[in-house]
Amino acid sequence: MTYRILIVDDEPILTELLSSHLQDHGYTVSVANSSDEALEKLNTKPNLILLDINMPGMDGLELCKAIRNHIVCPILFLTARITEQDKVNGLRAGGDDYITKPFGLQELIARIEAHLRRDERNNRPPEVVTSQGLIINLSDRKVFWNEQELSFSKREFDIIEFLSSNPNQVFDKERIYEAVWGYDAEGDSSVIKEHIRKIRAKLMQASGSEYIETVWGMGYRWKK
Amino acid sequence: MTYRILIVDDEPILTELLSSHLQDHGYTVSVANSSDEALEKLNTKPNLILLDINMPGMDGLELCKAIRNHIVCPILFLTARITEQDKVNGLRAGGDDYITKPFGLQELIARIEAHLRRDERNNRPPEVVTSQGLIINLSDRKVFWNEQELSFSKREFDIIEFLSSNPNQVFDKERIYEAVWGYDAEGDSSVIKEHIRKIRAKLMQASGSEYIETVWGMGYRWKK
DNA sequence: ATAAAACTTGACGGAATTTTGACATTCTCT
């Protein structure tokens, strides 16, 4: 899953820097240089918002409240101020965290990740059930065939998770590789056929049926 | 346990009356006569909030949403209105119940108690009991194996608390480190395997069984 | 102040996983 982040700040230099840095970390980034623009860009359905608290026109705090009327996602304030009162005001307006300028990019990334994870944990459906008694529990990362638990390695489970969460769709090896290894991973996506083999063997041994179908020349698909 | 109740209403006469009545029933009461005051008084960590829906300035519904961004507790609306639409609006804003004015004090107490009871059931497990006689008391920070108390250091207990509160889920070392040390802590999350080792040794010595499972390449999980 | 306990660090070996590459098989198209 690749996350979308909306940056709201009126300093183009800063937004430019942040944007490219976040993109390097695999995020999809939208930028708004004004409050109005920010409200428009909410339709990109960001997973997280970085919000400069000092903005001309509508204040960052006001904007925060306005945003809260539309979507639910973590909102992190970027600010030079740091008084306790500011903090209270920000949280009161519906913000989730404060990051004071100047901040390290590492810290920024760490906080973003923390909030995204927390947010994700709050609204993740716990499990996916597929045909004929095979249960894939995504939060526990366990797979059951009837009462029996099947054991999969990390990569194997990640591939199962990706495919079974998007049943009946065909994904080529590059796509799967990107989803599981990461967009910037270097390496040969031909490893996948080996992992697929292992997965198939385990599933077949336990259940006696095929869950992953090869679509020749196109990729693989999870049958449902 | 004595519960804290926050009353939010702009009519001093009413708040005065309610306050003394609730105090007679053993509750600790805070009063806010405006929305701003209400938000400030959230730091008293009320267990329940009585909220007048008709308030000057920020509307009761808005206030309710704002409160919801900060704490989780039952919110009961006090209102003269009673249309179905109002009810829907209120619940949508995050309210838990409606009490229409004028109301009997007995009824009020009854509803408050009902909600407190329900709330307590929902999110205050004072202790976690896991398989075979192991008891983890989170509020006292003590662990028992049958009658015998086991001793854990702070870090050890923190890790046990985090894992056992989220049984069966797998957390990688970074995630555990973040949860226990804090998301902005610097340091090497590899310390965790050493703490895990200590925890396992103590639990094994006392109970003879494994509670923490290693999921290779993914992290650790509390078996339940 | 001193001792004890808790916490952290780094290194090592072994174990499980992941990757690689050679080769076999299957499929598509002519």
Add this chain to the structure above:
DNA sequence: AGAGAATGTCAAAATTCCGTCAAGTTTTAT
């Protein structure tokens, strides 16, 4: 049918990860 490309199989190599220990540092208790 046969060439070429894509996929499947297998075993060995490379890598990553975990458990353990010993030693150093910090914190807490006496």
